[in-house]
Amino acid sequence: MSVDTTKRGHVLGKAMDGVVLKPERELNPTYCAAVRLMLHMAMYLGPVEQIQAIIKPQIATTEVSDFIMNHIKANVSDLKRALGRSVDDVILLMHVVIDKIEKEGEAFPAEVHLLSSKEDRKAWENSFATIVLRGILSQAENWLMRFNHEIVNDQRLGADPLLCLIYETENRQDAQDLEQLLEVPRMWRFRVPITIEHMSQELDSKMRELKRPPRILHRFLNEDYxxxxxxxxxxxxxxxxxxxxxxxxxxxxxxxxxxxxxxxxxxxxxxxxxxxxxxxxxxxxxxxxxxxxxxxxxxxxxxxxxxxxxxxxxxxxxxxxxxxxxxxxxxxxxxxxxxxxxxxQNEMLEYYGQKSDRLNIPSVKPMNVNAAHLICYDHEHDIMPILLANCQYSFEIGVGTTVEYDFAGMERQLIDRLLYSKSNIELRPFxxxxxxxxxxxxx
Structure with a gap:
């Protein structure tokens, strides 16, 4: 029987901005950031002495609030990048998540609530992602439109026209003076950026809907880190x-x-x-x-x-x-x-070979490996050109930004540029x- 050697407590250390998003266990990077945000918000509301006791390495009692708040800010920033949304949108989506937790709490398997083993923690994470996160983050646009309109039309707030501007639901299409565009509120609205993180999240949310899901592209993005x-x-x-x-x-x-x-x-x-x-x-x-x-x-x-x-x-x-x-x-x-x-590298090429029926992938001895044999790439110079060549970006007043990705085209170019000519590394068996x-x- 294997022994669970996982460290107990909070072991992430100090929060850092701009770190590369990565998956953990079976959670994709977006779900991982969302789970951590929920955790840190719960910790922020907990008793300081008890929260201090679980933070490793230890910090002073006076540092606990700032320590956790910095993690919350970093998690919000991570979700902002992953979802391609503004900070306000991320906060609103987290309100939706909390609402669903309250309504769907009984749906979680009772036997894993104590999180007493690695298997229980993994089962809880997967259940949380499936029951709560997937339905919200995969339909983020619909949720945001719905609740932004509810806020604007809330009569308790007087349906103030200013709220229409703040929540970007004002859709007048009056002619504007092109010389005064900086004075037009619509010019300052948040636009969904085209990023690898946003594309990856979009693909992850649509994998179940696509008739021919691009499994090689999906696997590549999950292993990208x-x-x-x-x-x-x-x-x-x-x-x-x-x-x-x-x-x-x-x-x-x-x-x-x-x-x-x-x-x-x-x-x-x-x-x-x-x-x-x-x-x-x-x-x-x-x-x-x-x-x-x-x-x-x-x-x-x-x-x-x-x-x-x-x-x-x-x-x-x-x-x-x-x-x-x-x-x-x-x-x-x-x-x-x-x-x-x-x-x-071998696992990625083996998966590519299986899904594309390519059985003759060349091999090379470890001591002879050079860049030509390896899946060497850079996000800015190799992945972004593929992404930009296979997306349609449009903006319409009253509708907002629309980004559509051609995932099949991306997968073809990814294979041609980064996988087709690469080699397995001989490891027999070490x-x-x-x-x-x-x-x-x-x-």
Whole structure:
């Protein structure tokens, strides 16, 4: 029987704005942000001493309110990006969510209410997403139109014309002076932006309705948070080659732990691009480290990464040993990260092959991998052009903004540009790459 090793309490640390939205367990990024917002709003209303006791690492009692409020603001910002809505719209949708919680509370499975195990927590999340979130967030436009009109027409507020402007329900089509457009309220209305997050949420909400759902595109977007890190692999492998040339058979484990990033930047100063390579390692590590706690398969069996290593962030004081690929000790971080990213590429290509009936995907040995073999892409230069080429954006006074995506066209271009020519990485059954040999192994 497996043991639930999940940390208890609030372990997200301090809130950060602008972080990349990512899925958690079976929740897509939008649902994950919504669940966290509900959690943080509940915490904000709770007893300060009890809330302080569950926050890890610990903070002072006087910091609790600001700590949680910063998380609430970050969650609202995340939902704003994911849904392509204004902050006011997000707050209104959360009111709808709370209303539905009150009405549908009895629909949740009673046996999982205590959230006493990882399986119960997962079951509750899935139930909450299905019963509450899906019907609201997938129909956000309809809910917003309905309640904005109810607010404007509420006679208790006097049906004030100003409210029509505030809630964007005023639909007069009077001719406007083109020289005075800045004075026209309709010019300042919120417009739904065309973003990858908005497109992903739209696809997720319509998957059940489409006759031929673009499953490859859907899988790609769900894995996007990790697949983005594949572009860093060529630089990471260059860094590892440079380190192996410099330190192979020339230092022991104690020395490898003592040398820091700052030190070996000086050691490798003759290697142009070393700082870029280290930055690439850091970016890939931040994207993958929370997924590496289960370790990876090696020639000697399965090894797991200590939790303290998975919590490490790369900076100038980080030990050299983390960068040196080995199958034990701190070097397992480097080895496990390569293994995880290679396997993610293989899983994506395997899924693509199954859904497109393509059975002859080429393969390449890990040591021969270069950018041409990898699913390397950048949101701005690779994904956004595909998105913009396959959407229709229109605005009509009294109707608002309409964004329609051609998901089938996106999927075709995604396959052509990012998947068709890529290769499986040979992992039989474990990753074979050059590893560092410490001095003690030579005695």
């Amino acid at each position: 990790i697949l983005q890190a594949l572009r860093y692999l060529p630089s990471i492998m260059q860094l590892q080659r440079a380190l192996l040339r410099r330190f192979q058979r020339k230092l022991d484990k104690a020395e490898a732990k003592r040398i820091t990033v700052k030190d070996f930047k000086t050691e490798l100063s003759e290697c142009h691009g070393v700082e870029k390579w280290i930055d690439a390692f850091s970016m890939a590590w931040d994207a993958t480290r929370t997924f590496l706690q289960h370790g990876c398969l090696t020639k000697s069996g399965r090894y797991t990464l200590p939790e303290e290593l998975c919590n490490e962030q790369i900076n100038d004081d980080t030990s050299l040993a983390i960068f040196l690929p080995t199958t034990d000790g701190p070097g397992l971080c480097s080895y496990a990260m390569l293994d995880y990213l290679f396997r993610k 990753l074979e790459v050059k590893q560092l040999k410490y001095m003690r192994y030579l005695m």
